Amino acid sequence: MYEAIVIGSGPAGLSAALYLKRAGKKVILIEKEYEGTGQIARSICVDNYLGFRNISGEELGDQFRQHVLEEQVEILEDEVTKLVGDEYWIVKLESGNQLETKTLIYATGAEPRQLSVPGEQQYLGRGVSYCAYCDGSLYKGKDVAVVGGGDTALDDALYLSDLCNKVYLIHRREEFRGNAAVLDSIRSRENIELLLNTMVSEVKGDKKTEAILLHDGRSISVNGMFVAIGSKPATELIKSYVSVDENGYVLAGEDGITSAPGLFVAGDLRAKALRQVVTAVSDGANAAVSAIQYLKTDKRG
Numbered sequence: 240m241y242e243a244i245v246i247g248s249g250p251a252g253l254s255a256a257l258y259l260k261r262a263g264k265k266v267i268l269i270e271k272e273y274e275g276t277g278q279i280a281r282s283i284c285v286d287n288y289l290g291f292r293n294i295s296g297e298e299l300g301d302q303f304r305q306h307v308l309e310e311q312v313e314i315l316e317d318e319v320t321k322l323v324g325d326e327y328w329i330v331k332l333e334s335g336n337q338l339e340t341k342t343l344i345y346a347t348g349a350e351p352r353q354l355s356v357p358g359e360q361q362y363l364g365r366g367v368s369y370c371a372y373c374d375g376s377l378y379k380g381k382d383v384a385v386v387g388g389g390d391t392a393l394d395d396a397l398y399l400s401d402l403c404n405k406v407y408l409i410h411r412r413e414e415f416r417g418n419a420a421v422l423d424s425i426r427s428r429e430n431i432e433l434l435l436n437t438m439v440s441e442v443k444g445d446k447k448t449e450a451i452l453l454h455d456g457r458s459i460s461v462n463g464m465f466v467a468i469g470s471k472p473a474t475e476l477i478k479s480y481v482s483v484d485e486n487g488y489v490l491a492g493e494d495g496i497t498s499a500p501g502l503f504v505a506g507d508l509r510a511k512a513l514r515q516v517v518t519a520v521s522d523g524a525n526a527a528v529s530a531i532q533y534l535k536t537d538k539r540g
């Protein structure tokens with residue numbers, strides 16, 4: 240029996256595990272597959288995490304993980320397939336094993352949002368990608384498009400412009416919500432072309448992506464399309480236990496306390512105004528402290 244199981248190894252989960260371990264709790268962290276530390280592994284440069292300047296998301300994430308490993312937190316690579324809230328929480332795993340715990344910290348973050356246009360699924364992995372940082376090197380010297388107007392899309396466009404022949408940045412409005420300084424860099428790149436006030440209507444190709452059709456009737460020839468239009472919370476396994484807002488984010492305060500006893504949430508899947516590394520790390524610490532408090536008052540032995 241664990242005192243706490245943390246699910247998810249992004250900054251929120253790692254932070255929670257660190258706090259629980261340092262409080263002397265019997266804790267294990269479960270991650271589906273190690274592919275870098277959550278969504279930040281996709282960021283080329285994180286400039287707004289206090290104390291670190293000009294560091295890649297991957298490197299910052301590695302440092303978080305190293306810290307947790309040095310504290311000797313047990314990390315298990317397995318996929319959680321089901322959660323059962325009984326007297327204690329039962330965590331069922333893809334391997335067929337199951338673990339029992341008094342508290343759960345759920346920190347699985349968010350998944351990329353899809354455009355939901357014809358061809359998107361058909362060409363997934365054959366030109367369509369949700370991670371420029373992971374797949375960009377496959378498009379060296381080629382022409383690609385990035386879709387979106389937030390920080391991820393801007394980061395992706397800059398990153399790809401160093402690798403690719405041409406990058407189209409497709410955004411549905413004139414104004415971008417991403418960082419203005421990054422947008423200035425984008426505007427100064429000769430191989431980035433902005434296609435504004437339009438949206439993707441279809442991805443075309445034969446065996447691989449060959450073109451994108453736009454709402455305004457244009458067709459642009461590309462070898463790849465990187466979709467960066469935000470994310471949706473990964474709450475599939477807990478949504479029957481907790482309350483969520485209209486977008487599916489879990490309703491919980493900064494303390495991570497949910498409507499289910501012993502279940503705490505941390506990070507991007509929580510309903511909140513700012514989803515950044517700093518708020519994920521903070522959420523993890525807060526949820527851990529809430530779980531520690533819960534364990535103190537738990538009379539089940």
Ligand code: NAP
Pocket residue numbers: 282284285286287353354386387388389390391392394410411412415416438467468469470513514515
């Ligand atoms: P985001 O800020 O939610 O931006 C999503 C973008 O996609 C918006 O521009 C939105 O357009 C557009 N969009 C949404 N649905 C669309 C659709 N169906 N078709 C076409 N366009 C669509 O998402 P994000 O860029 O992934 O960023 C998420 C959070 O992570 C933000 O808080 C961001 O600041 C943070 N982040 C930070 C860094 C960094 O600090 N280096 C890097 C990456 C992300 P509208 O603008 O018209 O709504």
